[in-house]
Amino acid sequence: MTTHIAWDKRADAAHKTLEKRFWNADLSVYSPSYPWANDRIEDPFHYWWQAHALDVLVDGLERTGDPFYENRINELLHGVIISNEGSITNNYYDDMLWMALALLRAHNLTKSNAYLGYSRVLWNDIKTGWNDHCGGGIAWRKQQLDYKNTPSNGPAVILAARLYQLEGQEEDLDWAKRIFHWLTKHLVDPETGFVWDGMNREQDGKIDKDWEYTYCQGVYMGAAHELFKCTGDSTFLAKASRTADTAIVHLANDDLVLLAEGDSDGDCGLFKGIFVRYLANLVMENGNPLWQEFFLANGHSLWERARSPEGFFANSWEGPVKTPVSLSVQLSGTMLLESLARMQQSGNL
Numbered sequence: 001m002t003t004h005i006a007w008d009k010r011a012d013a014a015h016k017t018l019e020k021r022f023w024n025a026d027l028s029v030y031s032p033s034y035p036w037a038n039d040r041i042e043d044p045f046h047y048w049w050q051a052h053a054l055d056v057l058v059d060g061l062e063r064t065g066d067p068f069y070e071n072r073i074n075e076l077l078h079g080v081i082i083s084n085e086g087s088i089t090n091n092y093y094d095d096m097l098w099m100a101l102a103l104l105r106a107h108n109l110t111k112s113n114a115y116l117g118y119s120r121v122l123w124n125d126i127k128t129g130w131n132d133h134c135g136g137g138i139a140w141r142k143q144q145l146d147y148k149n150t151p152s153n154g155p156a157v158i159l160a161a162r163l164y165q166l167e168g169q170e171e172d173l174d175w176a177k178r179i180f181h182w183l184t185k186h187l188v189d190p191e192t193g194f195v196w197d198g199m200n201r202e203q204d205g206k207i208d209k210d211w212e213y214t215y216c217q218g219v220y221m222g223a224a225h226e227l228f229k230c231t232g233d234s235t236f237l238a239k240a241s242r243t244a245d246t247a248i249v250h251l252a253n254d255d256l257v258l259l260a261e262g263d264s265d266g267d268c269g270l271f272k273g274i275f276v277r278y279l280a281n282l283v284m285e286n287g288n289p290l291w292q293e294f295f296l297a298n299g300h301s302l303w304e305r306a307r308s309p310e311g312f313f314a315n316s317w318e319g320p321v322k323t324p325v326s327l328s329v330q331l332s333g334t335m336l337l338e339s340l341a342r343m344q345q346s347g348n349l
Contacts (some may be wrong), residue, residue: 007299007337007340007341007342007343007344007349008063008064008265008344008345010299010303010337010340010341011060011063011334011338011340011341012064013061013335014313014330014333014334014337014338015056015060015334016310016311017310017311017312017330018030018053018056018331018334019072020329021034021310021311021312021325021330022034022080022123022327022330023229024026024036027079027082027083028075028076028078028079028082029033029050029053029076029080029083030053030076030327032049032327032328033265033324033325033326033327034045034174034312034323034324034325034327034340035323035324036324041106041138043277045083045084045089046327046328047080047084047092047099048092048094048095048098048099048253048267048270048344049267049270049327049328049331050076050080050083050099051080051095051098051099051101051102051329052098052102052270052273052328052335053327054073054075054076054077054080054099054103054245055098055102055105055337056102056105056331056334056335056337057072057073057076058102058105058106058109059105059314059334059338060336060338061073061085061109061110061342062105062109062175062336062342063160063345065220065324067316070109071111073077073106073110077103077118080099085207087156088118088121088122089125089142090173090182091142092140092141092142093126093129093138093139093140093141093142093152094140094149094151094152094155094157096122096125096126096153096214097122097126097152097156097159099118099122099157099161100118100119100122100123100126100159101155101158101162102121102158102161102232103115103116103118103119103122103248104116104163104166106120107119108166111295116166117248119159119163120163122178123159123160123183124237126138126156126159127175129142129145129152130179131145131146132144132195132220133145133147133148133200134146134148134199134200134205135182135185135186135246136148136178136182136184136231137152137153137179137182137183137186137266138152138153138156138282139152140152140198145202146150146201146203147198147199147200147201148187148195148198148199148200149187149197149198149199150183150187150195150197150198150216150219150220151209151215151216151296152177153182153183153187153223154183154195154216154218154219154222154223155174155219155222156179156225157180157183157222157223157227158178158219158222158223158226158227160172160175160176160179161173161176161223161227161229162174162334163228164230165229165230167225168215172339173230175182175203176223176226176227176230177227179223180223180224180227180256183223184239185214186207187199187207188220188243192241192242192246193239193243193245193246194212194246194247194250195216195217195220195243196208196209196216197211197212197213197216198211199309205342206342207306212250212274213261213268214247214251214258214261214271214274215270215271215272215274215275216276217243217244217246217247217251217275217276218271218275218276218277218278218279219278220240220243221240221243221244221247221276221278221279222240222277222278222280222281224236224237224239224240224243225237225240225278225282225285227279228240228265237286240282241282241288242254244279244282244288244291245290247275248290248291248294253292253318255297255301256293256297256298256319257293257297257298257301257318258272258275258298258317259316259317259318260314260315260316261315263315263324264326265324265329266326266328267326267328268315269326269327269328269329269331270328270329270332271330271331272317272332272334272336273330273331273332273334273335273336274296274335276295276298276332276336276339277335277339278338279294279295279339280295280342280343282341283295283343283348283349284343284346284348287348292348292349295336295340295343295349296340298317298336299336299337299340301317301318301319302314302317302333302336302337303337305318305319306318306320306321306333307319307320307321307333308321312325312330313325313329313332313333313334314329314333315329317333317336
């Protein structure tokens with residue numbers, strides 16, 4: 001079914017659209033939408049969108065080795081720091097985690113100690129978000145230390161585990177295990193493996209079980225998978241696999257296609273891309289036929305039904321494309337195509 005489709009060429013096309021339509025050369029960051037009339041990034045600055053843009057550039061570099069991507073990563077990092085008031089850190093722990101993860105991947109490819117150094121600076125700041133509210137866990141933001149959620153804790157496990165794999169510091173592995181066990185205990189349905197978003201958002205101790213998002217499933221899968229790689233303990237892989245199966249049944253339609261989440265111009269546009277990024281890692285681990293079918297269904301639907309002639313993607317991967325097109329939405333589509341290209345390149349599709 002995929003022999004005649006070059007997913008790498010489709011990923012290349014997605015990158016060309018990002019560069020042609022979204023790159024702001026004056027600010028060295030990606031504009032938050034196309035068209036974008038202003039000559040400056042809006043307030044507040046979408047730091048975490050830029051982090052995922054950096055991650056997508058790492059995808060391109062990993063797949064092609066093209067020095068363009070390495071140069072653009074460096075440009076974007078400096079642009080982010082300037083737009084972020086001269087700092088790599090901010091007040092949102094989940095935002096910093098996305099940046100740290102992207103920079104760590106960039107370091108692994110380029111061997112730049114600067115990228116690793118930034119990841120460590122971010123990680124040291126992120127660890128200050130752990131406290132005893134809700135029995136532990138990393139807070140969502142510094143102004144709200146008693147609100148804990150999956151978007152801050154799942155990526156924290158992934159980061160700590162990957163730092164351990166790189167440098168072998170037991171403290172990082174201990175952090176990864178502790179955060180994962182807290183997350184599993186408090187925000188994962190023990191019956192199904194479905195991952196809830198957060199708890200105590202309004203200081204009432206309640207869990208936001210009605211916030212059903214793909215990226216919560218994605219980062220939990222990613223967290224469990226990284227711990228499996230660190231420890232060889234297959235129970236972690238089983239947890240990741242159960243959540244993946246539950247998420248596909250619960251959040252995709254009968255054709256296995258993921259639909260829109262939230263507004264087409266907001267943060268939710270990134271959620272599907274995060275999910276497929278970490279599911280792709282699981283496919284690379286064991287090649288589950290259902291997950292491969294899921295990727296093909298979404299890839300075909302995105303390209304044939306949710307892509308405009310100009311190369312823009314829709315928030316729903318069933319389409320249609322609506323303008324203005326958000327950077328968050330465009331990045332998600334690019335993540336899907338990069339995931340398909342990576343799986344095809346490795347023989348897992």
